[in-house]
Amino acid sequence: MLKAITTTLLLVCLSLYPFIVYFGLQYISLRQVSLVLMVLLGLRLLLSKKLLTSMPWIKPASILAIIALATTQFFNSDLGLKLYPVIINTVMAITFAYSLKSGPTVIESFARIKEPDLDEKGVNYTRQVTKVWCAFFIINGSIALYTSLFTSLQTWTLYNGLIAYILIALLGLVEWLVRQKVKSNGSE
Numbered sequence: 001m002l003k004a005i006t007t008t009l010l011l012v013c014l015s016l017y018p019f020i021v022y023f024g025l026q027y028i029s030l031r032q033v034s035l036v037l038m039v040l041l042g043l044r045l046l047l048s049k050k051l052l053t054s055m056p057w058i059k060p061a062s063i064l065a066i067i068a069l070a071t072t073q074f075f076n077s078d079l080g081l082k083l084y085p086v087i088i089n090t091v092m093a094i095t096f097a098y099s100l101k102s103g104p105t106v107i108e109s110f111a112r113i114k115e116p117d118l119d120e121k122g123v124n125y126t127r128q129v130t131k132v133w134c135a136f137f138i139i140n141g142s143i144a145l146y147t148s149l150f151t152s153l154q155t156w157t158l159y160n161g162l163i164a165y166i167l168i169a170l171l172g173l174v175e176w177l178v179r180q181k182v183k184s185n186g187s188e
Contacts, residue, residue: 010044018161021081034072034081041066061091082148085160089141096134105130129175136171140164
């Protein structure tokens with residue numbers, strides 16, 4: 001029970017990563033913020049064995065983020081802190097793209113949780129959705145990189161802590177609406 005609560009708290013904290021960076025840098029040092037985030041990422045790796053099985057991309061993303069945060073310690077630069085969203089989007093794009101080649105796609109795997117006997121039309125649909133998510137992660141990661149390199153901490157936080165999440169939700173909503181339309185057309 002305690003492990004589940006701790007894991008949930010870690011996921012919530014890491015979802016709020018941009019705000020931790022923004023507010024952390026207002027009150028504590030750059031090195032302390034990066035150390036706190038490295039500890040959170042390390043704890044997620046240690047406590048999330050089950051999550052790592054269903055979302056294997058978390059391990060390389062966490063390791064790369066810890067390395068980026070370590071550069072913050074070494075170079076005393078906030079760039080390592082700001083690269084986390086870039087790393088997440090890059091690893092997600094690679095994972096989704098790799099699943100297109102190796103199969104089943106990430107989206108097909110999710111779909112089969114609810115519909116184990118997914119037909120060929122469903123498999124083709126999930127393949128197209130996986131391509132859309134690949135494009136999204138590439139575009140979102142590029143914007144995150146731009147905000148990391150060329151904008152203020154406030155702009156970086158706004159985009160990576162709010163706008164990117166809104167875009168993810170919108171894409172998810174649009175995909176759900178399209179899926180409902182495709183399903184209703186298939187049943188006629």
